[in-house]
Amino acid sequence: MRYRFLTISPKGEHVPVSIKLDFLATNNAAEYEACLLGLRSAISLNIKKLVVHGDSSLVINQITGSWKIKSNSLAPYQAKIEELDMYFEEIHYIHLPREENQFADALSKLAALVNIPDHIDSMPLCVERRSAPSYINEINGTEEDEIESWYTSILKFKDTGEYPDNLDARGKRELRMLSTLFVEANGGQLYKKTVQGVLLRCIDQKTADKVMEEVHDGECGPHMNAHLLTRKIMRLGYYWTTMEADC
Structure with a gap:
């Protein structure tokens, strides 16, 4: 089982994370796991205002209280999310249609394809945009020895x-x-x-x-x-x- 989340800063910086679960979990439990990890990551960055987009209508509606949680296995997730919500000055949960969540779906497929060895906890992913060829690396008007x-x-x-x-x-x-x-x-x-x-x-x-x-x-x-x-x-x-x- 794998899940994923994407953190986007107000300046448009993207921080993607895709994770594999080494224990049995339902799809809904995996969605809750992704939400919790995203909240913890935001807290660690001292973020106070957060908008959470999720493509699972069930999970989003349960978190917002629109739907009742009937599964005993999901109730602890809801309790933990309510506990973490207290760290934010402002937080909103919004349902995002799956067809508009292409980046997260790509992360999910990547996690399914990559075989992470047991002795490695994480494998970094770097996606960059380059406006010039890599061989253009000179800094005009600055001596290399002066660069920190x-x-x-x-x-x-x-x-x-x-x-x-x-x-x-x-x-x-x-x-x-x-x-x-x-x-x-x-x-x-x-x-x-x-x-x-x-x-x-x-x-x-x-x-x-x-x-x-x-x-x-x-x-x-x-x-x-x-x-x-x-x-x-x-x-x-x-x-x-x-x-x-x-x-």
């Missing part, structure tokens, strides 16, 4: 507990959460810790470009897609946040 590395803020926070001056409360919270995924070792070098406990060395964009070029120019390199190239670089012990998109 993507991990500078993380490393500084782990060293001193200080935040960048331009961060608001939400940004500070995200930085604290992000910093827990990294460890500092070998005299100030930052490493990304994988779920298997492997440490991947964090590198800046200039070094990353060289690594991608060398690995792709190697044996069988031209036949690798972005996902395989990323996995090979990680096996070599390197990491940066946009590596799959860059590959």
Whole structure:
């Protein structure tokens, strides 16, 4: 059984999530699971005003109180949703016809097709729009040495507990959460810790470009897609946040 949800910010940023359930559940229970996870994700991001769109008329009408819950197995879900609703200043539940919910349906099909190994809890999905070819990566009027590395803020926070001056409360919270995924070792070098406990060395964009070029120019390199190239670089012990998109 799989379920999915999509978070959309006021600025139009999309954060898709598709999840497989490793326990028996009805379709209605899966819809409730998706709703609960979406609410928890919104709470973790300190969102106070939320509009929830769902393509299950039964679940939406039960949540809003328009229909009574007759199934004892679904009643605990309703109680938990009412508990989480208290975290929001404003929340609305709206039924969305399934034909208008194409993105979520695509996520559901993807979760059904992908076989996630038992030792991996999640597999990230990145969907980006590019307005120019990938080889156009020069920054006009700026020396590369003057560009701050993507991990500078993380490393500084782990060293001193200080935040960048331009961060608001939400940004500070995200930085604290992000910093827990990294460890500092070998005299100030930052490493990304994988779920298997492997440490991947964090590198800046200039070094990353060289690594991608060398690995792709190697044996069988031209036949690798972005996902395989990323996995090979990680096996070599390197990491940066946009590596799959860059590959």
